[in-house]
Every structure is written in structure tokens, then in C-alpha cells.
Amino acid sequence: MSTSPQLEEFMNGLIRRNPGEPEFHQAVHEVAQHIIPFVEKNPKYEAAQILQRLTEPDRIVSFRVCWEDDQGQVRTQRGYRVQHSNAIGPYKGGIRFHDNVTQSILKFLAFEQTFKNSLTGLPMGGGKGGSDFNPKGKSDREIMRFCQAFMTELSRHIGPFTDVPAGDIGVGGREISYMFGQYKRIRNEFTGVLTGKGLAFGGSEIRVEATGYGVVYFMEDMLNHKGLKFEGKVCCVSGSGNVAQYAVEKITTLGGKVVTVSDSSGTVHDSEGINAEKLAHIKELKEVKRARISDYILKYPHAEFIAGRRPWHIPCDLAFPCATQNEINAEEAAMLVANGCIGVSEGANMPSEKGAIDVFQNARILFAPSKAANAGGVAVSGLEMTQNSMRLSWSRDELNQRLRTIMGDIHKRCVQYGADEDGHIDYLKGANVGGFVKVADAMLAYGVI
């Protein structure tokens, strides 16, 4: 972990002002370690206190969500929307339904989102929202009632020119549809207020695939930059949700071999590789049957299910953490490196703990931080907003091409700001500084607001 007296002083103040928010502290530290030296060399940002202002969200809305379960019992949950920065466009970022959702988690996600959205080159600010509602085991009608209750309050705070949420953990097409329907009912308007909508009502082709595809495109660019090829690489993927599924699909298309997927109960290790047919089965398990990933071995008994473990002890060339935050610790990172892993592309948000990042950076392997590697999802969300405004739909090919170009441009921006003197690319520094500059310049232009 890089540290300096200035960074330490800055972090001490941040921790004092935001007690009990470890994930937020972690995300800010990851960015501040690069931005503080950068603003010291560019005093205009320091004089305007840009970093200090960027670590205070524009606002946080927190609200009660009451709904009735199938037994007629009243349930009470907490909902949030963190509107972090609209310096370069309307707030934009997902909604997460998970029982571990806290204000700290949503603040870290919204903070990261601001930099990520800036990196895409599209005009989007950063936000994030969600609830401690746990969708696991809930019936369809319970999900619908919860989504409607959540949107009844959220609708006061969002709008196509104000804040445009999308999905995240626990919020997929079904939940977005229920929320969009409720917004439409309450406001009596059909506008692009959410992204990730169904294709029949304003959704975009490639949005479902975009994050997973983008994570793999970014890895492809990192490999190519070093003169390496994707073909034949053995890959460990974690998670088995939206991002993981489409990462697996794209890796396979590019000639890689995926040997793991996981969920919160454990890891599936399939040394023969997860091909298109097996992936279709995973999609059915997770999307249709809403089952656990351990059921994979019922159909493919040659594979192994390792209960309660994450995939990182399994040897691979490339790792794609696509489940959740802090899912790789320093020990697991060291195991990956020792087993010959040469690249990590983060599909989930902040999946690597600080200690794990240090291991990757010290080993000088290819390390793509989430704010760069998983920006493909929000990029296509941005394109969904454009299509909604223009009232037209682009084709799948056109959108995939645009996604590919955007990921390539993000890679170039990281190289521009992250190249060390010896030619090694520090993608973390590149993404942090590259994401910061555009937002900071907009804030400078607005004066003190």
C-alpha cells in the first residue's frame, strides 16, 4: 500500500468524518493514493479542493420501504440513493438488493461510479442505490411488491435528466421491469429513467452482456499491449450472476478455457472447461430455477463443488473476479501469483482487498481495476439513454462495436495516465487519474458550488 504524510492526513480526516464506513474508506484510499501526487503537480486542482469535494457525495437519500410478504406480514426495509456527483452528467449507477447493503457500501460504489463513468467518455455522473432487502427465496409477487414499494419513494428523487439508475447485485431484468412499471404509473410518463429495461420497452441490445464482455475485452487489450494472446489461457471466474455469465461466454469465444464459477455457497471446479452448453445450464440454474451453483455437479458429475471456498486456489493464467467486493484477500492473491496467474480483470466492484492489490502490483502482473474493466455495463447503459432520447434502437452489431471501441478507449486512457518510466502500465493509477481529470475540470469550470 503506498502511503505518504499527505495521504495519511487526508485519510485520517476522511475516517473521522465518516466513521464506521470501511468500504468507503478503502475505495477513497485506492483513489487518493494516486490523486494526491497528481494534484500536487497540478496546483489548480489543489487550490479548488477538488479531491476533498469529490469525497463528499452531493446528497444521500435514505428511506423506509414497507411491503407485505405472501403471508400478509408487514416487512420493513431501508432504501437508499447516493447521488455522488453530477459534474459531467445526470447521476448514473445501479441499484443493489442484498441483505449486506449498508450506506458505506453504497457510498463506495457511488464514489467509484463517478470515476468509472468519466472513463467511458460518455456524459454521466455517478450514483448508486439499493436496499438491505434479500431477494433470495422470495416469490415473484413478493419481489414485485417490494420493487413497487421501493420505487414509490425513489421516484421522487430520479428522472431522465436527474438520475438514471440501473441493475446491480440482486437487480436484473425482472426487478428493473417492475420498477419501471411503477415509475410510469406514478409519474404518468414514459421516459428513459432506468436502464437495463426489456427490449420491448426501451431497453438496449447488448446491455445484458455488456459488463461481462467488457471485462474480457479489457483483458484482451492488456494482453495485446504486451504482445500476448488470449487463446489457450486457463481462466478462473468467480460468481455465476450476470457479469460472470457473460465473462465466461466471451472468454470461451476468444479461445480461453474457464475452469471455475462460484456463488456465495462455494466454487465449482470443472477442469474440462465450461463450454457453451454448460454455460446455458448455469444460466438456467441461476436465472430460471434460481438454484444454487452446487447443482451444477448434478448434471456434470466429473466437476467438483468446493463448499465455502472461493476459486483463487485453483491454478490459472487469468483471473476474473465477478461476484462481489473484497472477494480476494492478500493470501489468495499470493496463491494466484504463485500458481502462474499473469492477469486479473475485475468484473465485480472492488473485489480485491488492499493487500491483494499490493500483491498484484508488486508482482507486476496485469491488473485491471473495476472502474476501468467493468465500465462496459454503464457504457451501454449510456448508449441506452442515447437511444431513448433519440427514440430509436441500434442493432446488436452496432452496439457491440461501440462497446468494443469504448473499452479500447478506456484502455488507451489508462495507458496514457498509468505508464511508468520503464514502460510498465499501472492500470490502477491510469484509471484513477484518467477518471479524475474530466470530472475535476468540469468542477473547476463551475466555480465553488
Ligand code: NAP
Ligand atoms: P448478480 O447477477 O446478482 O450476481 C452476483 C453473483 O455474485 C452471484 O453469483 C452471487 O452469488 C455472488 N455473490 C453475491 N454476494 C456474494 C458474497 N457476499 N459472497 C460470494 N458471492 C457473492 O450480480 P451482477 O450484476 O453479476 O454483479 C456482480 C458484481 O459486478 C457486483 O460487484 C456488481 O456491483 C458488479 N457490476 C455489475 C454490473 C452489471 O452490469 N450487472 C456492472 C458493473 C459492475 P449468490 O447467488 O449466492 O448471492
